Amino acid sequence: MESESTYIIANGPDSSAVLRYIRNIASEEEKAQVGVWLKEDPEHERVLLQIARIYYANRTHERVASRNWLKGYRAVEKKINNRRRRLWFYRVSTIAVCFIGVLTIITIISFFLRESSTAVPQHVTVCANKGVRTCLELPDGSVVYLNSGSTLSYPVAYDEKERRVILSGEAYFSVKHDPDHPFVVSVSGDRMNVKVLGTEFNVQAYEGEDIIQTTLVTGSIDIEMKDANGMSKEVNLSPSEKAIYDLSNNVLDVLKVDVMNEIAWKEGRLVFKETPLPEVLKHLANFYNVDFKIQDTILNSYRFTGTFKNRELSQVLDYLRISSRIDYMIKRMETDDSSSEQRELVLLRKRRK
Known part of the structure; x- marks a missing residue:
């Protein structure tokens, strides 16, 4: 005072x-x-x-x-220290915000990449050109032979539950054994699935055809078939058995076959033994990339026996003409200029004399 x-x-x-x-x-x-x-x-x-x-x-x-000079000094010092602490906190907060922001961005990117990878896995599609057979090795070490005009699609990395591939055409599979990850071949829009653990078998399921054929060479396979309503049934094949499934009426036939004749195509051989001519022509059409037209219906009742290895189409047709009294004529099919695929049409008719 x-x-x-x-x-x-x-x-x-x-x-x-x-x-x-x-x-x-x-x-x-x-x-x-x-x-x-x-x-x-x-x-x-x-x-x-x-x-x-x-x-x-x-x-x-x-x-x-x-006046208390010491108290004043301490008051000033406190203000300076408070200012320094605020500046340090501001800098640390800025760094933390930046770090959290970068971490958030990385997390979001990783999440979307993981989700993208999970939702839409990357696939590889291999096509065998018409008239050419192709051999390839899958990521698990399994080996596949693709027949002419066939396509196989498989993921770059299989999922955790199974090894699934999609086939259109004909292929011979030599599957590496893995009991924890079944190997599944899906055909005809998933209307039929062939499931194995490790074995060798042949599947024929060309696009546009109602008949699917599966031949077991060694081991065991399970075949799951689905009708148009989604109802499914299963059958197990033993070696040397062939399953023929008709998509149009959901009828399945299983019969014993000569396995070596069924898979001869992968070595460039065509083997027929009392085979109906329509089935012979189907094999030739896929093998040589041609179309056939029978002009005399009587030819549908013909059966054919013969073995061809690395033969030209004309040589096979000449053999048919000599052995079965069938005349043929080859003509180029009329196609749109924009179409890259050019096929020949073979007209067949019974020889008149």
Whole structure:
């Protein structure tokens, strides 16, 4: 608290009244007394100013003396430290926000990549050109032979449950054994699935044809068939058995066959033994990339026996003409210029003489 000094003014108002006048807290009566005193002599005004200077100088000295310099220093130091802490926190927060942002972006990208990879796995599609047979090895080490005009699609990486491939055409499979991951061949829009653990078998399922044929060479396979309503049934094949499934009426036949004749195509051989001519022509059409048209229906009742290896189509047709008294004529099919596929049409009719 500020101290109040006593000033003696001779023949004038009380010094306390003068100080209160200087501090502007004097009563009206005290103000009147000082006012009268100031008018008595101009020198009194100088005395009043001098008293005022002394009073304010003394007051300033007391304020300075009463200050705590250590406390002030610590207050300033605290402000500086608080400012430094705020600056450090701001920098750390900025770095943390950037790090979290980058981490979030990476997480989102990884999530979408994982989801994309899971929802739409990458597939490889291999096509065997018309008139050419192709051999390929799958990611699990299994080997596949594709017949002419056939297509096989398989994932770059199999999923955790099975090894699934999609076939259109004819293929011979030599599957690597893996009991934990069954090998599944899907054909005809998933109307039939061939499931194995590790064996060798042949599947024929050309697009546009209702007949699917599966021949087991070694081991065991399970065949699942679905009708148009989605109802399914299964059958198990033993070695040297052939399953013939008709999609049009959902009829399945299983019969014993000569396995070597069934898979001779993968070595470039065509083997027929009392085979109906329509079936012979179907094999020739797939093998040589041609179309056949029978002009005399009597030819549908013909049967044919013969073995061909690496023969030209004309040589096979000449053999048919000699052995079965069949005439033929080859003509180029009329196709759109925009079509890249060019096929020949073979007209067959019974020899007149």
